[in-house]
Amino acid sequence: MSFDVNTLYSASVLVLGLVGVLLLWAWLQSRHSNALVWWAFAFIVSTIGVVLLSDWDILPDLWSVEVALTLIVVGHGLIWAGVRSFAGKPVPWFGILIGAIVWMIAYQTQAVEESTTDRVVIMALLSIIYSALTAFELIRQGGFAMRSGRAAVGLLVLHIVMLLLRIPVARQLPFPFQDETADPHMALLTIEPMLFAVAIGFVLLTLTRERDEAIEHAAASTDPLTGVLNRRGFFDAAEKLRRRAGRHKHPVAALLLDIDHFKVVNDTYGHAAGDAVLERFAAGVRETLRLHDVFGRIGGEEFAIVFAEGDQEQVGALAERIRKRIEAQPIDWRNTEIAITTSVGVAVDPRPTLTVEALLEAADRALYEAKRRGRNQVVVANTAARTIDKPAGGPVPDDQIDLRDTSGTSLS
Structure with a gap:
């Protein structure tokens, strides 16, 4: 069985873009949660990165590798930033950009520039760090108190496991970036982020709505003067x-x-x-x-x-x-x-x-x-x-x- 790599990338672009637009539209309907903006731009930036990455055979490496993967790392950082915003915490721009800076520095070395395997490993490690930070922030801020919060943490943990599996797989694969490949590992490496994007985008949107409902319920149950229950x-x-x-x-x-x-x-x-x-x-x-x-x-x-x-x-x-x-x-x-x-x-x-x-x-x-x-x-x-x-x-x-x-x- 063969997999069309261009089709997989096109599907990823479509999914990431739709999720980003959906989150942005949700924010436009109710602008009280800036977390939706962070998450929307996370998916939009990642979409641009995947578009550039999918044109590896047309664009020079500066765009199809260095810039493309930089944008994807920034997308992971923006998801973490959105969770901090959701929790009412300040969003450090340096924290968002540090992963991209690390990637760009690493890419300047000849070993990483010439090795697809090394690039996959570095990207996996950076994505793991941001995903772990996001899950930790959700847990620390009481995300387990909401069903969608528990679902988000579960998805992030599963995503981390899949990213960890990329590292040994990357050491064994030649990564044939041609139009078609019969290697299921190559297809999995492309499909998994797409499935994760759909799931986490839906859960993050649900998380925002669940908290809004909880706030409305709390307002109806709270004494406005003292802030305790009425x-x-x-x-x-x-x-x-x-x-x-x-x-x-x-x-x-x-x-x-x-x-x-x-x-x-x-x-x-x-x-x-x-x-x-x-x-x-x-x-x-x-x-x-x-x-x-x-x-x-x-x-x-x-x-x-x-x-x-x-x-x-x-x-x-x-x-x-x-x-x-x-x-x-x-x-x-x-x-x-x-x-x-x-x-x-x-x-x-x-x-x-x-x-x-x-x-x-x-x-x-x-x-x-x-x-x-x-x-x-x-x-x-x-x-x-x-x-x-x-x-x-x-x-x-x-x-x-x-x-x-x-x-x-x-x-x-």
Whole structure:
């Protein structure tokens, strides 16, 4: 079986060009993602390189080899640059061009200029480096959180494997660049980049759209003032966490936090000051939590946290760290220091069997008790309700506490 080399190159040109145009068109429809421009030009530049490379029997080596392969290397660099842009990272032009510079320097040596095999090996190594950088950037920036991100990493890894296979193959082949060849390895070396281009172009476009949808969903679920989940987003995320914890038999804890005397802040300093307090409060709490803890604003000055794992002591200790952090960070408002504190109600479901709503109801009763005791403290509603580090004034005796869990057992 023979393969028409010119046909393979023509197909590569058509595919690369179409993918580039598709990505550019997608950017023109919605110009908020500059990553699409980087990726579009990556394919367009690579298309020009393949056109020059396919005319090796017409053009001088300066164009059909040196310039052609330089453009193909730059195309790989532009894909990596697009991923950095997608992640909101600066794009170093030197990083894009360094591969092309290395190639041009290598081509000036007589050995590389006269050896097709050496050129294939160098190009494979440079492509491997850029592909690995692209995959690493996707992984580091959380690409695995999206299905299309995982697909992109998988394709890049597969492409790296195929590029690695080129190196031993290149040492064994004479690379007969005639109109037709019966060598399947020669056809594979031409077809694989074309198939990769189609797949990665489609996946990168899908990755952009998937993130756009996630951003839109997050906007609908986020409190615009504090940047944390709003009530709807909080309950959706908390319920997902509860179900996941239930499958693994992990305890689930809920914390309700209320900013003490928030109305006084609004009445004394104005609503703008109140907004500043809410923003700083949310930021302070968020810095204390882990990334996968669910944190949201569910009322005017009321916030809630739901997380899995951790026993009653650990949950109480976390709540106390949050209380102390808020107390230790007064708000600087127009040269006036506004001291704020928080009361925290905690409930723990060790089984877990309670709904999020039921767990928050138990935390709400504990929060009410924290306010009754004088505010700026933590009350844990569990098998033994108690005050943690009660400020001056002395704790209310435990036998005066009347909290109940969902089973109806008095917590006293």
